[in-house]
Amino acid sequence: MSKVFVEYQILPQHRPVYSGWIQNVKDKNPEMELLEGVDQPGLFIEVWNGMTREAFERMKTSRKSDIERPLVEPGPVAGYIDVDWRRLDSWIEGGAAKIHIWHFNKVR
Template sequence: MYRCFAEYRIAEENRERYLALMASLKVSHPEMYLYEGTDQPGLFVEVWEAGTKEEADGIREMRLSSESPWSAVSRLASGNVHAWVFRSV
């Protein structure tokens, strides 16, 4: 099992637009889970599950691509979107 994590901060003034955008994107990507930091409001982490390393790497590439529908999320982020792939051990 592999997971791709994407982490970023959303400024308060972008919060409502961001949440609406994520709700619409989640419809076509139910495998993505979204979390917000309890100690750091506005810090979000997406968790994507993947069966193979190749699939997880593809999710990471898609998630960071400026050509992806997800790039709209990146434009709302305060700073960079960071993404990593992890495997279970």
């Protein structure tokens, strides 16, 4: 079982629009869980369950690349094709460069 963790800090003034947008993402992607830092309000972690290495690489490219990114990034993660990840950039302190993404596999 693999998990992908995506971490970023949402600027306070963008929290209301982010909250509505991320709820829509969650509704389309039941395999994604959203966590917020208790001691760091605005610090969010997305936890994606069961993502393949290939889907992770596509996600990382579509969310962090400095080049012109596609509006949608097709992949085997349900609903993922319906998300415009570029919208998130302007709500994050430091933009896309401050999105941190990790892929983990369960230790056997």
